[in-house]
Amino acid sequence: MLRSFIIVAALALTGPLTGTASVAQGTSVAFGTLQQDPNAPVELAAxxxxxxxxxxxxxxxxxVLIGQGEMRLSAARVKVIYAENQNGIERLEATGGVTLVSGQDAAEAARADYNIESGVIVxxxxxxxxxxxxxxxxxxxTVNLESGTAQMSGRVKSILQPGGD
Structure with missing residues (x-):
């Protein structure tokens, strides 16, 4: 019982790792198991x-299913905007039940905008x-594929399950 209390108290002091819902204005998290290569070929099927x-x-x-390296994105509709010289993709705009998966991490949203050159997905x-x-x-x-990090903003809420023995 004392061990459980100490673990809960320690988790409460570290911020959102309380095992219950918590609210913050913004937070940074890791996203995906590997750094992604925004220069890798983009495969699309629809x-x-x-x-x-x-x-x-x-x-x-x-x-619509899009693959780039280890990352997968699915949506009902994806608009591809080509570079002015028509020599590559500038950005992708996905709408309708968007799901982004990288490694064990998955994100869902109404919309995703992917700037290929910067390697950033919003x-x-x-x-x-x-x-x-x-x-x-x-x-x-906002996901930065090169660093493998994400920044969440706009009434962030977390539900984290404390691990433990």
């Missing part, structure tokens, strides 16, 4: 594709990040 040469865009719809709209048995929610999550 039920339909519409290309607009004049605007330099392509819209993938229906069961997820917005009821973001839910799960890492094992732990969960974080926020209005916005």
């Amino acid at each position: 039920d339909q594709l519409a290309v607009d040469q004049a605007s330099g865009t392509a819209v993938f719809t229906g069961n 997820m917005t709209g009821d973001v839910l990040l799960t890492q094992g048995t732990n969960a974080l929610t926020a209005e916005r999550m």
Whole structure:
């Protein structure tokens, strides 16, 4: 009993690791098990594709699945914006039940905007990040693929399960 009390007290002093819900304005977390390479090829699959040469865009719809290295992103719709010189992808805009998975970590949101050059993904709209048995929610999550970190902001709430023997 005393050991359990000491563990709970120590966890309470460390911040959000209380085993119950906690609220903060913003927090940084690790995301994914490996650093991602934003220069790796991007593979896309979908039920339909519409290309607009004049605007330099392509819209993938229906069961869209995107893979880049170890990372996977799925959504109902993804708009691909090509670089001005049409020599590569500038950014991706995913909407409709967006799920981002990297290693054991998974995030869900209403929208995700991925800037290929900077290696940054911004997820917005009821973001839910799960890492094992732990969960974080926020209005916005910015993932830096090169560093493997994420910044959550906008009424962050966490539910963390304290591990222990």
